[in-house]
Amino acid sequence: MSMEAAASYGPAERALRVVHDGSEIDVGAAERAAADFLRALGMDTTAESLRDTPRRMARAYAELLRPSPFSLTTFPNDEGYDELVLARDIPFHSLCMHHMLPFHGVAHVAYLPGDRIIGLSKLARVVELFARDLQVQERLTVQVADWLQTHLAPKGVGVVIEAEHLCMSLRGVQKPGSRTVTSALHGLVREDSRTRQEFLALTT
Ligand code: ZN
Numbered sequence: 001m002s003m004e005a006a007a008s009y010g011p012a013e014r015a016l017r018v019v020h021d022g023s024e025i026d027v028g029a030a031e032r033a034a035a036d037f038l039r040a041l042g043m044d045t046t047a048e049s050l051r052d053t054p055r056r057m058a059r060a061y062a063e064l065l066r067p068s069p070f071s072l073t074t075f076p077n078d079e080g081y082d083e084l085v086l087a088r089d090i091p092f093h094s095l096c097m098h099h100m101l102p103f104h105g106v107a108h109v110a111y112l113p114g115d116r117i118i119g120l121s122k123l124a125r126v127v128e129l130f131a132r133d134l135q136v137q138e139r140l141t142v143q144v145a146d147w148l149q150t151h152l153a154p155k156g157v158g159v160v161i162e163a164e165h166l167c168m169s170l171r172g173v174q175k176p177g178s179r180t181v182t183s184a185l186h187g188l189v190r191e192d193s194r195t196r197q198e199f200l201a202l203t204t
Pocket residue numbers: 096097098099100101165167168
């Protein structure tokens with residue numbers, strides 16, 4: 001995913017406007033395709049109960065694939081805080097790239113501050129930025145970690161994602177409720193064993 005970002009620098013506070021610039025969604029074309037898709041699956045799209053379904057499908061997928069813009073505001077780490085900052089159990093949902101079925105669960109996102117700190121709610125926005133896309137869980141995990149490493153330049157980043165994939169749990173491969181866990185670690189969260197242990201203990 002690519003982003004269009006404009007930085008505006010104040011004396012202390014810095015805000016990076018994060019706008020998804022993926023190709024435009026053609027909702028009309030998606031609606032026509034959804035009607036074709038339903039008919040190909042043997043559904044009668046002229047039935048009253050299905051008449052509006054292609055439109056709803058197109059809008060629902062458009063929403064699921066389009067993250068809301070946000071400002072990544074960072075502040076100087078004046079107090080020199082040097083312990084892990086962790087946002088636990090951030091709920092998220094995404095769409096699996098292989099089946100276009102949802103996978104959903106929680107993300108635990110931590111960083112070890114460098115010169116700057118970030119509002120905690122923004123960690124959830126970064127997860128959403130990459131979750132609203134066709135995804136595989138491993139890629140989502142790495143993208144969130146890489147993005148924070150690049151834009152916040154902390155001393156370390158750790159991301160753990162636990163998710164249930166409906167393409168697995170609904171199709172008999174695995175039992176409903178079974179979760180897949182992925183992680184991506186950077187900097188001292190990866191290299192310093194004490195910090196890594198602390199992060200992993202906090203996320204389990
Ligand atoms: Zn799948």
